[in-house]
Ligand SMILES: Nc1ncnc2c1ncn2[C@@H]1O[C@H](COP(=O)(O)OP(=O)(O)O)[C@@H](O)[C@H]1O
């Protein structure tokens with residue numbers, strides 16, 4: 636029988652990861668590291684399309700993989716209109732929204748574009764799975780306190796859903812029958828209460844909640860307004876302070892938690908105070924999620940790069956173990972999650988969702 640593969644594409648802000656899967660097995664993978672100056676040439680994220688496409692096609696050629704050996708292509712989904720979780724067929728309308736950045740710029744916007752670009756060459760379907768735009772909020776979670784500004788769901792949905800499925804399987808339950816609190820602890824942080832498989836609230840990794848290695852998290856709003864009108868900073872500079880140069884980076888000049896821990900071990904008191912404050916805010920956010928779930932929490936899951944840290948995990952456990960058992964899945968496996976989401980559709984276990992049917996095209 637002819638061998639057929641799924642190609643998964645995960646564009647990040649500094650790299651593009653590609654993996655080739657034969658059923659559930661990853662048989663090849665490659666991380667294309669982009670030079671800062673190569674990406675800086677492009678004004679908009681979507682403008683990087685041709686550049687990244689050529690690099691992926693070059694890799695396939697180098698590995699002697701013909702695109703006619705592929706049965707589907709899947710890309711990490713970006714900032715689209717609010718949508719329920721699941722596996723989506725990439726449609727022309729979705730591509731239009733990704734290209735204009737309908738809800739903002741994010742490297743993941745290229746995922747669907749690159750998947751469809753390659754899929755269309757062979758006449759095969761392309762998909763995205765649990766994009767950062769997944770929105771399964773309870774209505775009450777949308778109200779911010781200022782009429783003009785609704786709370787928005789922007790979330791590390793792909794990894795959060797993947798680790799939730801993993802835990803449900805481990806305890807032989809359906810995800811729909813359990814409640815979890817999942818904290819994705821990476822360069823950005825999402826802490827979400829998951830009720831019966833749905834992410835019913837989240838801090839919004841780019842703007843609110845705990846600060847993270849590179850993001851400020853929620854800030855005192857009065858002081859932010861003052862800074863914005865101080866004439867000291869441009870709009871771009873303010874945005875960078877919130878995402879990129881915020882969090883650990885703002886206080887300690889690094890986004891690398893390992894470096895911070897190294898400094899702490901050498902007696903750096905400032906590093907310890909800032910790192911402990913980040914951990915304190917994560918614990919506090921988990922506590923808030925427990926109240927959303929009215930205390931009915933089957934497990935708390937800690938995942939992402941920071942979950943490799945024993946220092947951080949032990950301190951979070953001290954704060955939240957009274958709520959429920961803490962399960963640690965360090966790192967993330969977004970490539971595997973993309974493939975599994977695609978296989979669920981290819982094997983007929985799930986129907987692919989259609990973007991136009993699931994989103995509000997006037998919103
Ligand atoms: N072994 C480790 N101990 C402590 N922190 C770690 C470890 N490995 C990775 N990290 C930290 O995890 C963070 C990045 O997490 P990651 O999930 O890779 O983020 P992203 O995918 O958002 O770039 C960085 O601050 C990094 O220093």
Ligand SMILES: CCCC(=O)OP(=O)(O)O
Pocket residue numbers: 767789790791821822823840841
């Ligand atoms: C917008 C939520 C998802 C997110 O922040 O992803 P990255 O950490 O990969 O930028």
